[in-house]
Amino acid sequence: MKERIVILDAGSVGDDCTWPDFARLGEVTRYEISSTRDVVERAKNATMLLTNKVYLPKEILEALPHLRYVGCISTGYNQVDLPTAAAHGITVCNVPAYSTASVMQHTFALILDLASKITMHVNAVEQGQWEKSPQFCFWLQPAVELAGKTLGVVGFGDTGSAVARMGHAFGMNVLAYAPRPKPLPEYTPFAFVGLEELFAQSDVVTLHCPSTPESKEMVNAALLSRMKPSAFIVNTARGDLIQERDLRTALEQGTIAGAGLDVVSKEPMPAHHILHGAPNCLITPHVAWSSVEARNRLLHGVFTNICNFLAGAPTNVVK
Template identity: 35%
Template sequence: MNKIVLLDAKTLGSDLDLTCFERFGQVTIYPFTRPEQVLERSAGCNVVICNKVVFAEREMRALPQLELICVTATGTNNIDLRAAARLGIAVCNIKGYSTESVAQHTFAMLFYLLEHSRYYDEYVKSGAYTGDEIFTHFARTFHELSALRWGIVGLGAIGRRVAQLAALFGAQVMYYSTTGLNASGEGEYTRVDKETLLRESDILSIHAPLTEQTKDFLRYEEMCQMKPTAILLNLGRGGIVREADLAKALEERRIAAAGLDVLEQEPIQAENPLLRIQDSDRLLITPHIAWASIEARNRMTGEIMQNMESYFAGGRRNRVDG
């Protein structure tokens, strides 16, 4: 019988039914696993399911029965893929499960900032609206999307979905290819260079992975090239936007506002300079939840099961220790 361990079930949410994995064997589930607990909890298991738990060559060599690692995410940066290949350990990740969820969260963050939702809600609830002279209030202005230019960094599945939705609102969509190779959006959307993207975007949303090309993609110098009315949204990865520089740019009003769902270190560190900015009209931070709709997480577990089924149906690998 297969022995399966899920090392960080808490990262999937407590409302999911994880008994589905029992069809493949005996399952042990841990809500959270620290680095020093990995070997003990994975001992004797031939399948490991994890999200953020690190498996380097050391861990793999210490687990001679391990033959399959199922990563409950698209990114596999926590797994030493070269070591896994050398040792004959299969690694499966999942793709496409969160596209709709992240696209939706992008617009949720945008509208909150664009239409000054917090300010107007507090204006009413404070009692100020009760004693106003007219039926409306114009203290904070906003624009229709059809009057704005939306720049996108990363025209993968999520970036393309955001582009489609932005276009439905009438926004003029343009994109920047971080590798210089992506021409998939040409004909539908305008591909521009980085300088044009920064200079002309009213909304700049990031949906790219963290790579050598995207690390520190937006620093203070680049933010100073943006419109002072621009809204920046990062739903890609922390590290693409240099956070200390963003705090400075917001404090100096180099840009109007920013919405972040990802950070360089998660959970956020107490010394993060962004915590200086308490004005939620100008900075909105959510705790890496854009991917986490119930539907997306159910798709995630379904894809993990498909990966396991394909692996066992396709013939198992032999370990190559040595």
Template identity: 35%
Template sequence: MKAVILERYVMHEGDLDWSGVKALIPDTTSYVRTAYEEIAPRIGDAEVVFLNKCRMDEAILAQCPKLRWVGIIATGTDNLDLKACRRHGVPVANVPGYSTYSVAQMTFSLLLAIVQCAERYDRAVKDGLWQLDIPAGYGLLPQMELYGKTFGIYGYGSIGRQTARIARAFGMRVLVCTRTVRPEYAADGVEFVPFADLLKESDVLSLHCPATPQTRGLIGAEALAQMKPGAILLNTARGALVDETAVTAALRSGQLGFYGADAFATEPLPADSPLRKEPHALLTPHIAWTTKEALQNLMDITTRNLRTFLDGNGEHIVNR
């Protein structure tokens, strides 16, 4: 059996440990990165392929008749045509839950940086300034205590649920809007509300859902107008959830107090994106999921996905 790794690292060479995969399939070829036009030739007659952001569609599948299994080293499958894979009899296995704690942690890293401006104060102190001597150009905001504030969460999967635990630890009231309220959520100490109430009551609104036809553009001009004036919006999920033009307009009008984001509609964030110039936007380059612990989890689950496929079962198949 042959395997091909189309993208062997995520941030820098060596940050993913492929030894477990290669122990299972010794005949494994790996590439640093793979452009779309290189995908089919590189897969060739391999039965197994691993990818992250590479596109897998009907055109690719038609050129790879021996392909039997795709392992995506990520949770989201937006770049894969799952129906086409199913038509060709190719199961796709993803990696759910590997970065739950890291992404929830990043959500609050963004929020704390917004409400207490630690990195901006750090820059001012290193420039020789102190307290009342700091000019407006540093972009400082009035510091905000989170205790007693209302933290809204849209989407209550593993990351949303962990984020809720952190918010409650800060003494915040937690509101949740989710498609399915499960019995085990009863002990979480959160309130489940409709979307309109989530928008109206949240001091901080955090997005934790996948990008689907129902959620794309979820936060646009209409939703922003319903939020509390000056509220904080956080997006560590998917850039497609947010209308970035509308967010920029809301920041400039003051309707939205601050936007913290680790995901964007187009990545890398284009040079002409108006968000780049917004003093009330805190932006990170989609790296919440790249802690060393999360990456180890990623590879452990990826290897287990492959092992169970070879054993004839197959875990985490998303297109059965």
């Protein structure tokens, strides 16, 4: 039987990547963007479905009788109802670790911006504030050296451990929280600690864990209140890890010194979002993963997963 492959949101990967030759594997129908309400009609005959951010809940999966494979164009797979997929014999595969270097780089870009006040001072220069200074230099807030400070990494998978190594390279002490045991890295100082201790001891907390029922909004007023008033929090993982109203309050009240976010709970970020205009809050539009190198690795991984599935040896199957 010829495979019928439907790509639901090819546009999410951009138009500057080299797409593998999916047509070698079957009949391909490609959509640049789809909404959940489009899926049943567009995929009614599909045997394989590729999705980045289009949700496939129970009622949609059950309405696609020919479907036997879902390929996530992502590392995350919470867009797919896994119990329903398993019940109907649908294999679901993701692409882990394709964006580790890019997300690590972006995480430290946010950390460095918060510490060195880059965006703040670029904007001040553009607004003409430097030219009014009686001194040769000018600053609104002093920079903070990272060397000797403590980096707290929540989640110690590929990305979390890469960020920790970079923190060590900057001369930071590293703490990490991992819900399951992990090997100790080769460098020191390093320690695995509990979540509350990590928040209390760290000068920078950075989140690198998946969104699960247990982790949703885990960063709330109680955890934020444990942080140093000079500390920063960074999130390049999933927006719903943070209770955003509590974060806004913490920023307004000076409970913490700043936040750097690449993700929020609703994306694209709406105009009325609670964090719009929050003080000392840097927000980028979910781009940490999106270097052209990472996106090319992602598409290659999606293609390889399908090839392996068709060969009877599926890889990166999510449970």
